[in-house]
Amino acid sequence: IVEHNRALAFCSSDEIRDHIETKFLLEPSSMRSNGPARYWKIDGSNTHIGFISPHSNNFCGDCNRIRVTVEGRLLLCLGNEHSVDLRGPLRERAASAADIAALVRNSMSIKPERHYFSLHGEPEIVRFMNATGG
Structure with missing residues (x-):
């Protein structure tokens, strides 16, 4: 990679x-x-x-995507590491469906405005798609 x-x-x-x-x-x-x-x-x-052109025609302003990784993290952008732990709350029997829904909704406040993909230099995010989910 x-x-x-x-x-x-x-x-x-x-x-x-x-x-x-x-x-x-x-x-x-x-x-x-x-x-x-x-x-x-x-x-x-x-x-x-x-x-789909993340480098040449940035589409971040219209992005409505989030993903759950294989580790149970709610990943808010493919180009950033901003994430929220879902595995812990999902495994806690005390967390209700409403609690999980609120956690997902509240996580949108840290969804980055844009990615910073660059063709020059080393990749900032080294994550394979099979670990990312999607």
């Missing part, structure tokens, strides 16, 4: 879209999903292509 030059491997969504447009005419689409993808439609078809 840290032993390659990410800047050399990086290809922006704009570059990929430009490459696709050598074969197909793309037009911006108003299609939305519940995730961070921005969609383009292939002209003359019903085909949409979604791009």
Whole structure:
């Protein structure tokens, strides 16, 4: 995860879209999903292509995602380590469903405004997706 030059491997969504447009005419689409993808439609078809672009087209302002890690932490951003322990309260028999719901709602106050992914230097977050959950 840290032993390659990410800047050399990086290809922006704009570059990929430009490459696709050598074969197909793309037009911006108003299609939305519940995730961070921005969609383009292939002209003359019903085909949409979604791009998730954390580096080249930051989407943090619209992010509504949280994840529960394999360790039982409520992870509030893929690009930060802000988290809340859910495992402890879930294992305590005294914690009610309302208590857990309140814990999740209250954790939104520490959800970061944005990530700080960088193509240069070492990754700040070294976490594999299979440990992150999603």
